[in-house]
Amino acid sequence: MDRLVYTAMSGAKHTLEQQATASNNLANATTTGFRAQLNTFRSAPVVGDGLPTRAFVVDSTAGNDFSQGPIQDTGRALDVAVQGKGWIAVQTADGGEAYTRNGSFKTTENGVLQTQSGQPVLGDGGPITIPPDVTVAIASDGTVSTIPTDGIPNAVNILGRIKLVNPDDKNLKRGDDGMFRTITGGPAQPDANVRLASGALEGSNVNVVEAMVNMINLSRQFEMNMKMIQTAESDSTKATQILSLT
Template identity: 65%
Template sequence: MDRLIYTAMTGAKHILEQQATTSNNLANTSTTGFRAQLDSFRAVPVISDGLPTRAFVVDATVGTDFSTGALQMTGRSLDVAVQGKGWLVVQQPDGTEAYTRSGSLKLTENGVLQTQNGLNVLGDTGPITIPPDINLTIGTDGTISSAPNTGQLNSVNVIGRLKLVNPDENNLVRGDDGLFKTKDGVPAENDPNVSVVDGTLENSNVNIVDAMVSMINLGRAFEMQMKLLQNAESNATKADQLLALS
């Protein structure tokens, strides 16, 4: 009897956790460069002094869906999307590197290139500073060039180059802030094969239809686990009645 209770109880608990993951994916369908989270269930035996006759369910996070999202043209010079595999590199408050696909950038009052969340975007030599009053363009290799708004308009200067990396996806882990880091903590090296598109943003790769179907299936699975617990309670009540009669 308690085997059934173990399975149904832990199954219901982790179904709720998986629903939270699916809800988070749905909430980020409009988040630029968002990568959907993936989960799966697995059975784990209960280790005790007795025989391992009981098992419970664990929601094991498989990882992340790294497939690319659709590109959307914006025409904004500070919008950039990574084509295919690859990442933009940002600097976290503690000075370490993190990786993102969200290329909606901005300039601070001091001309420092940042993400919309206020993290410095890194170039080959560190944070990138943009001079004032210039026309900004970003090449496919991440090179940031400028032309003055006045004077010699054909005078183009190279300001810097975005640091573009493509670390092994198996070595990436998602943080609570949605940014990715390497599991071993070693910064990724520049990858010349990574390219970007200026004036474009990458949409989330969450499939809304699949996520909604998953929510429905998880709701039905939760109801099934609740019925199993009710059946276990009913069986226990009938067993007590039989023992009382004997």
Template identity: 50%
Template sequence: MDRVLYTAMSGAKQTMDQQAVVSNNLANASTTGFRAQMSAMRAVPVEGEGMPTRVSVAASTPVADMSSGPMNATGRALDVAIQDDGWLAVQSDDGGEAYTRRGDLQVDADGLLTSGGRPVIGENGPIVIPLGADVSIGEDGTISALEEGQPPDAIANVGRLKLVDPEDQSLERGDDGLFRPLPDDEGNINALPQNEDVRIATGTLEGSNVSPIETMVAMIDSARRYDMQMKGIETADENAQRANNLLSISG
């Protein structure tokens, strides 16, 4: 196969993958605490039989933009914005621990405190709130509840949000949109410890760090690059056909 086809074909495939990343970012431009996904590509030689001039394109390890999103005051008692580099611990679908910046907390029909539909983890597991209680959350994540009909001095501590700071550890996004530490040398993913220094702002939500304008520009750029690569494939095919015609005439 002509090396032009290798370059254009692999480039077109990776451009389609990048377009999917950009589309997902744009779809989450208004999602609370969302971290934009960043994609990068690199040239790699083609392994196996073939000429050494054949070069393919491969995606580098996907990373997320960890910069903070805008802080928006809501005044809602269950809205929290994690400060600086902190993360909120939640229970993933497989029962493990994962981390998010999404702070629009809800209480479900069973009194379970959730973030994005997933149980929020406290110091002793998932946090349960008395139904109908007036809830307040301190800047250190301490949750207090005053049950309906009780006097003001009957306020009780019902738990504390598990707030972590990965510090030097890198987090990677899973297919479920939640973040987890990288596996250790044995392939295990260990839960992060509670960090006493992480603070939250109540009555505030952190918005997505996706810039809709920049993302739209990136989407247009990806579409143009895909068109260029497809034209390269068409040109290489036309050149091959002309070469075959010349060979058939000379024969």
């Protein structure tokens, strides 16, 4: 009976862990630029004395879904969406570099261009600062330019260019903050082929219907494993009663 109990227990445990991933995907179905996380089950043979007659279930992260999400027009000057493959480089709190597809920007009191969660947007020479009383425009190549609102209308001032990168998907890992970093930890090289759509944002690439169906399947798998544990307990109790009678 112990074989059945431990096998069912491992299945129930890892089903709960995969449910957490599915719940996180559903919770971020409306998060700008979110990339769905992919999980899968795999069997792990139990190695010990005798023949390997048992195999536990293990939840493993298969990777991330890097497919393009839907692009929606917002008309806001500080909103940009990455078209196709590519990432926007931002500066983390520890001074490192991370990458996001969330192009909803804002400016601080000091004029620093940053994401809605507070990470400065990196340019060619570091964070980009926008002066006051200007109209901001972001070109498709990431160039940030301004026009004064109280001066000469055609006096265009180029402030810098947003760092756009396109590292290999296999060289990226997701952080606890939802942003991606290179596996080696070093900065990725700029890619001039990455293009932005101004006045638009990219939505999450989570398929809500597929995620809901996955949640239902995982819930049924968990119930099945729990019933197997209850069956093993019932069989063990009955076996003990029979042995006590003999």
